[in-house]
Amino acid sequence: MSDLIREIGERGLIERLRSRVGEPGEGVVVGIGDDAAVIDEGGADYLLLTDDAFIDQIHFDLSTWTPTQVGIKAMAATLSDIAAMGGRAKACLVSLLLPPSFEVGHLDGLYDGLMTTAGRFGVTIVGGNIVRAPRLGLCLTATGSVDKTRLCPRSGATVGEILAVTGDLGRSEAGRLVVARSLAVDEATAHSARQKHFEPVPRLEEAALLVGAVKVGAMIDISDGLASEVHHIARESKVGARLDVGALPILEGTRRVARAAGVDPVSLALGGGEDFELLLTLPPEMLGTAGRALEPSGTTLTAIGEVTSQDEGVRLIGEDGVARPLDVAGWDHLRSDS
Amino acid sequence: MSDLIREIGERGLIERLRSRVGEPGEGVVVGIGDDAAVIDEGGADYLLLTDDAFIDQIHFDLSTWTPTQVGIKAMAATLSDIAAMGGRAKACLVSLLLPPSFEVGHLDGLYDGLMTTAGRFGVTIVGGNIVRAPRLGLCLTATGSVDKTRLCPRSGATVGEILAVTGDLGRSEAGRLVVARSLAVDEATAHSARQKHFEPVPRLEEAALLVGAVKVGAMIDISDGLASEVHHIARESKVGARLDVGALPILEGTRRVARAAGVDPVSLALGGGEDFELLLTLPPEMLGTAGRALEPSGTTLTAIGEVTSQDEGVRLIGEDGVARPLDVAGWDHLRSDS
Numbered sequence: 001m002s003d004l005i006r007e008i009g010e011r012g013l014i015e016r017l018r019s020r021v022g023e024p025g026e027g028v029v030v031g032i033g034d035d036a037a038v039i040d041e042g043g044a045d046y047l048l049l050t051d052d053a054f055i056d057q058i059h060f061d062l063s064t065w066t067p068t069q070v071g072i073k074a075m076a077a078t079l080s081d082i083a084a085m086g087g088r089a090k091a092c093l094v095s096l097l098l099p100p101s102f103e104v105g106h107l108d109g110l111y112d113g114l115m116t117t118a119g120r121f122g123v124t125i126v127g128g129n130i131v132r133a134p135r136l137g138l139c140l141t142a143t144g145s146v147d148k149t150r151l152c153p154r155s156g157a158t159v160g161e162i163l164a165v166t167g168d169l170g171r172s173e174a175g176r177l178v179v180a181r182s183l184a185v186d187e188a189t190a191h192s193a194r195q196k197h198f199e200p201v202p203r204l205e206e207a208a209l210l211v212g213a214v215k216v217g218a219m220i221d222i223s224d225g226l227a228s229e230v231h232h233i234a235r236e237s238k239v240g241a242r243l244d245v246g247a248l249p250i251l252e253g254t255r256r257v258a259r260a261a262g263v264d265p266v267s268l269a270l271g272g273g274e275d276f277e278l279l280l281t282l283p284p285e286m287l288g289t290a291g292r293a294l295e296p297s298g299t300t301l302t303a304i305g306e307v308t309s310q311d312e313g314v315r316l317i318g319e320d321g322v323a324r325p326l327d328v329a330g331w332d333h334l335r336s337d338s
Numbered sequence: 339m340s341d342l343i344r345e346i347g348e349r350g351l352i353e354r355l356r357s358r359v360g361e362p363g364e365g366v367v368v369g370i371g372d373d374a375a376v377i378d379e380g381g382a383d384y385l386l387l388t389d390d391a392f393i394d395q396i397h398f399d400l401s402t403w404t405p406t407q408v409g410i411k412a413m414a415a416t417l418s419d420i421a422a423m424g425g426r427a428k429a430c431l432v433s434l435l436l437p438p439s440f441e442v443g444h445l446d447g448l449y450d451g452l453m454t455t456a457g458r459f460g461v462t463i464v465g466g467n468i469v470r471a472p473r474l475g476l477c478l479t480a481t482g483s484v485d486k487t488r489l490c491p492r493s494g495a496t497v498g499e500i501l502a503v504t505g506d507l508g509r510s511e512a513g514r515l516v517v518a519r520s521l522a523v524d525e526a527t528a529h530s531a532r533q534k535h536f537e538p539v540p541r542l543e544e545a546a547l548l549v550g551a552v553k554v555g556a557m558i559d560i561s562d563g564l565a566s567e568v569h570h571i572a573r574e575s576k577v578g579a580r581l582d583v584g585a586l587p588i589l590e591g592t593r594r595v596a597r598a599a600g601v602d603p604v605s606l607a608l609g610g611g612e613d614f615e616l617l618l619t620l621p622p623e624m625l626g627t628a629g630r631a632l633e634p635s636g637t638t639l640t641a642i643g644e645v646t647s648q649d650e651g652v653r654l655i656g657e658d659g660v661a662r663p664l665d666v667a668g669w670d671h672l673r674s675d676s
Binding site: 003005014021037047050095097112128 | 341342343344345346348351352354355358359360362363365366368369370371372374375377379380381385387388389390391392393396397428429431433435436437438439440441442443445446449450453460461462463464465466467468469470471472473475477479481483
């Protein structure tokens with residue numbers, strides 16, 4: 001019997017395709033496996049390239065999302081990959097997969113959303129195309145650039161650095177739960193969580209401030225959940241990591257939503273995903289400088305653990321002070337039924 | 339009642355989105371509406387960016403296509419847009435839309451096909467992503483570069499130039515007909531037509547030879563059919579065009595397929611689409627030089643008409659010597675039921 005996609009999962013697939021594609025060609029600094037590809041064209045900056053796809057009823061649902069929200073979030077998720085490399089975003093392409101029965105008016109909302117996020121960061125939509133498809137989908141490509149000395153690939157972590165994260169964790173998943181389960185929480189909390197889930201803002205400003213102020217080792221954006229992203233950095237950098245559960249920045253509102261939903265707030269932070277915060281490594285003595293550098297953005301930076309040697313693996317120090325292996329626990333969207 | 343996508347068609351949609359996106363930002367030389375976007379990053383070359391999407395049962399059909407053919411053609415169609423700007427292709431991204439029941443073995447074939455076309459032109463697959471979807475789909479992005487003095491946008495045609503086309507026309511649609519209608523034609527003809535339809539080769543080598551030898555005015559690749567592409571050049575260049583039906587390069591084999599199918603071979607050439615040949619304008623005195631420059635590629639160049647003033651519109655001189663307005667007659671894939 002031939003293997004089916006659902007049986008080998010996303011990671012297995014990516015490894016399979018990565019080996020099939022072979023060695024990157026001339027000028028390719030980073031190929032498959034990072035947030036964005038990195039290409040050296042000879043100037044002072046690297047070219048960054050990334051794409052992402054979003055399908056109705058899988059990544060969003062037109063029955064609960066406005067077309068504008070779909071556009072805002074799809075563009076945010078795509079530009080977030082440029083931020084994760086320490087880059088500035090520049091231009092993007094939009095491929096639309098449209099069912100023939102789709103209402104043109106909804107398309108205006110979709111584009112308003114795309115332009116809301118893109119315009120905020122001076123990103124121009126320079127092209128794309130439109131094809132028929134059974135369900136609404138968007139394939140977005142973003143380009144950007146990064147000063148060659150400031151690139152922060154997933155492979156850049158070194159033992160002794162600390163792990164830090166921008167903003168707070170688990171709020172996007174809290175927003176999803178508030179809507180999906182019609183949870184009874186105060187409106188301020190519900191609003192903040194919904195906004196994080198439906199209208200996230202990519203951390204481009206924060207990325208620029210960080211790489212301008214300190215030597216960032218590795219950086220990645222949190223799309224599949226903190227645990228999954230820490231594992232990515234550990235694997236690509238050939239290091240281990242020790243996270244402190246007590247240090248995770250989880251807002252009180254997120255904890256209230258978790259209680260209302262009957263779930264552990266830590267599980268939202270570790271596995272919820274789609275927070276689009278930046279997880280990075282940096283020398284311990286630079287944490288204060290980095291935090292101050294972020295002040296103009298209004299975004300906090302929190303130390304949540306440290307980079308250890310590879311043989312320690314990825315571990316989480318629980319509230320009892322005991323370090324235990326941390327499951328990937330990322331949302332594997334090819335296997336998941338949710 | 340709100341308009342539906344099927345009612346306004348692809349051209350109406352693109353115009354609507356183009357106006358919504360607003361003026362291109364700094365450094366954007368060509369935005370929405372050409373084969374590829376053109377970005378000035380300050381060096382001697384422009385950066386080219388294009389994307390394309392392919393959906394099972396719309397752009398191909400897994401019941402009659404091998405996964406390898408799907409990969410070959412999808413990559414060819416994407417890289418063809420780089421050729422159409424006079425550019426060299428460099429790197430690409432592949433987003434896969436996969437149904438969970440898709441067989442992993444088919445994925446290997448798909449990638450073999452993508453790599454067959456990409457590898458032929460030294461193009462590296464540098465990234466991408468995988469998402470679940472109800473049907474197999476591919477979203478491909480290609481980057482390339484073109485010397486700033488050699489860019490050939492759709493808007494580059496001037497009155498008095500001639501229109502020329504590489505290779506031959508209508509053979510891809512002939513290949514589709516051979517398979518779809520199980521036409522009884524000799525095997526050599528059937529093979530050649532099938533190969534053009536299922537395994538086209540983008541004209542990157544020809545584009546490089548042409549822009550290196552002569553001053554090309556406008557250039558475009560033939561994806562929707564010759565008539566549609568001539569109209570694109572006329573509209574973007576604010577010119578007219580006069581094509582000579584007797585000059586169209588239609589192979590004898592393509593004519594045999596047309597006879598077997600009971601269709602006019604000229605309609606295959608004008609409206610068949612997916613030939614992925616290059617349509618270009620150039621000064622009449624450069625035709626000989628351009629043809630000789632193409633010799634290393636083994637591809638012919640045929641003069642098929644001339645660029646006229648805008649008020650003449652786009653006309654076709656029939657076999658009776660009379661010039662009549664030429665319908666767009668391109669395959670509008672949002673409206674079409676085929």
